[in-house]
Amino acid sequence: MGKIARDQHLPAIAADAGLVLAATSSPNSPGVEGVPHFRTLEALLAEAEVDAVALCSSPQVRYGLAATAIAAGKHVFLEKPPGATLSEVAALEALAGAAGVTLFASWHSRYAAGVEPARAWLAGKRILGGRIVWREDVRHWHPGQAWIWEAGGLGVFDPGINALSIATRIWPRPLFLESATLSLPANRAAPIAADLTLRDATGTAMTMDLDWRQTGTQTWDITVETDGGMLALSSGGAVFTVPGETRHDEDREYPGLYRRFAELVEAGTSDVDIAPFRLVADAFLRGQRETVEAFED
CATH class of the missing domain: 3.30.360.10 (Dihydrodipicolinate Reductase; domain 2)
Structure with missing residues (x-):
């Protein structure tokens, strides 16, 4: 629930009739009035009803959060860059494939x-x-x-x-x-x-x-x-x-990302293009x- 989440993700979710902000999680930042908020992702997954998770954390901790969400059967939207290393992203793609959930490496x-x-x-x-x-x-x-x-x-x-x-x-x-x-x-x-x-x-x-x-x-x-x-x-x-x-x-970058994410979930596929990260x-x-x-x- 940092700057990018508040500036871009929350408005894009609010503007899309097919999406509902069901809960938020952050160890330090406050949540949104009227929406359940948790200090950890584990607490959110245990107590809130969600279908998908958008991860807006710093890349150094992204892998653990994404793996936790995938293990809980949730579709995952990764802010850019999708991880701290290429190996992490490859591992997440394999985990998502095995779990049958969508993984989206977004490039706004x-x-x-x-x-x-x-x-x-x-x-x-x-x-x-x-x-x-x-x-x-x-x-x-x-x-x-x-x-x-x-x-x-x-x-x-x-x-x-x-x-x-x-x-x-x-x-x-x-x-x-x-x-x-x-x-x-x-x-x-x-x-x-x-x-x-x-x-x-x-x-x-x-x-x-x-x-x-x-x-x-x-x-x-x-x-x-x-x-x-x-x-x-x-x-x-x-x-x-x-x-x-x-x-x-x-400007339609983040609304476009969320439309793409919803399409991927509906189709049961993932989009994990790492070409920019590889360069x-x-x-x-x-x-x-x-x-x-x-x-x-």
């Missing part, structure tokens, strides 16, 4: 209004190259969140994985990491900035500039150069621009580290 940025139009527009084009610039102010978006600077917290890849979730959705071919430089503050275990070069099997490159030290205007842009002109996705994927056309539709893991595996000045929140 894929549900931004411009993403599917971008995917469709690029499908018939020859891609010449692409660039991601994802720069924001960590003090504004993650104030006092110490977990994000710890091992497994991802640092600047917490927002950066949103860009990668879009890139892996719209790019017609699989992307892999060629090189990376990670900038780690002297007093932190996770990077505050990163530069990546990705390529696909044809050798076409997409570069990525991540930085958490941006002040003023925030930048969440992806551009792709093609033989038919340039595609631009800005404002995190909400604004779609190609030659002769610009679209800017309303982040590759950056930590292969990237060069550089130490930069200490960061104080």
Whole structure:
């Protein structure tokens, strides 16, 4: 019941006629007036009638919570990133399959209004190259969140994985990491900035500039150069621009996620796409580290 739960999950659930917020759980934060609240997930599962659980905890503790919910026969919605490691997510997928419940690794940025139009527009084009610039102010978006600077917290890849979730959705071919430089503050275990070069099997490159030290205007842009002109996705994927056309539709990321989750539960299937997470893991595996000045929140 932290910031993302209150800002995004609760409004999306409330707006969907097919969903009911049956209970909440948090060891420290209060619940919602009129809704049963429990300090632990185990207590919630023992006392509340629920069909599914949305886990909005930090990724370092996500596996244990998800495994507990799956063992209780509940469908599970995982906030991004889906876990602290790829192995954890693979284990959860196997547990969900054995239990016959749905597991959904959600990527909210894929549900931004411009993403599917971008995917469709690029499908018939020859891609010449692409660039991601994802720069924001960590003090504004993650104030006092110490977990994000710890091992497994991802640092600047917490927002950066949103860009990668879009890139892996719209790019017609699989992307892999060629090189990376990670900038780690002297007093932190996770990077505050990163530069990546990705390529696909044809050798076409997409570069990525991540930085958490941006002040003023925030930048969440992806551009792709093609033989038919340039595609631009800005404002995190909400604004779609190609030659002769610009679209800017309303925010529908989290409502889209919950619709998808409900569809998966109804169909008895799971959706556990780890392509964005795999690229982040590759950056930590292969990237060069550089130490930069200490960061104080």
